[in-house]
Amino acid sequence: MEDAIMKTRKLRNLEVSAIGYGCMGLSHGYGSVPERIDSIRLVRQAYDFGCTFFDTAEGYGDGDNEILVGEALKPIRDKIVLATKFRVDKTEQTSTREGLLKEIQSHVDASLKRLGTDHIDLYYQHRVNKDIPVEDIAWCMGTLIHEGKILAWGQSQSTEDEIRLAHAVTPITAIQSEYSMMERMFEKDVIPTCEKLGIGFVPFSPLASGFLSGKYKADRTYTGDDVRRVITRFSKENVLANQPLLDLITNFANQKGATPAQISLAWMLHKKDFIVPIPGARKPERIQENLSAADVELTDNEFNQIEAELAKIEIQGNRTDEDIAKLRDMI
């Protein structure tokens, strides 16, 4: 594997490529998965294209995703930043801090084993559990950092209050939450809070599950565990209703000699220098297209024009955990 040059950004104490690679789709969430050998090749190709920031989770494919990402990154482990995630439930054991720590230690140890590494660079709580104080989770994260098992930690889909309370106990490195031209709910308070506290922001689903590539037509059908079967953003009527957004980014793409996906990513990179999206894709040319968005520079004028046009467009449909949970009964 060769080292390619790509712009970098800081997520608090971690330096990463300006765009990362979300590995979820290699095991989970988008229907049939590639052959294992092809998945390993794709992860390595992302690095060859300049990516140094890789995202997985214990829950993707019941741990399989961590195993394959760990194997793919083994030859370059010390050159990349590896992020994974855990979930923890409220039980009798986790109702005390010590019990919670023990439980989370068992998750981190299992992830380390699957990833084949001695430390995780960035460890996110996949969803804040409303029954467990965020301060207790933050205290556990501080202990894991002290033990050297993780270098940094973060939350996913958390609120401004949850970020502030947890950050006061153990500083947070990054918040990973949904953000794209189709989902801007965190612009109001979470992103400004990250800015104030010096926390990085890592948008997941930055291409709105592919919609913003402009390559998915309204009559397309999806199978298996593909979230697009259930998220309302992909219902036929909403895909048709959201065409003005595709028209907007396609126009800009044509003007800039870029693609709609690249304009969508360049827009969020322009917004704040602590934003690092992690698009996922399973074709080398798409991975390269997405990572190359780091070289698509929007001028302030172009950015402001996009912002003004976006403000006029009312987005139909979304992507919610509740809708995605419906897949369980459909597979």
Ligand SMILES: NC(=O)c1ccc[n+]([C@@H]2O[C@H](COP(=O)([O-])OP(=O)(O)OC[C@H]3O[C@@H](n4cnc5c(N)ncnc54)[C@H](OP(=O)(O)O)[C@@H]3O)[C@@H](O)[C@H]2O)c1
């Ligand atoms: N924290 C969380 O709760 C959470 C939730 C969701 C995702 N994530 C993370 O975020 C990463 C990305 O999110 P995501 O996968 O939901 O959404 P995404 O990156 O917005 O979209 C991925 C989908 O778009 C397609 N796509 C990507 N680039 C494309 C291109 N240039 N042209 C055409 N199609 C393209 C992919 O197709 P193919 O794969 O078929 O090529 C895939 O179906 C995940 O891999 C995961 O690591 C985290």
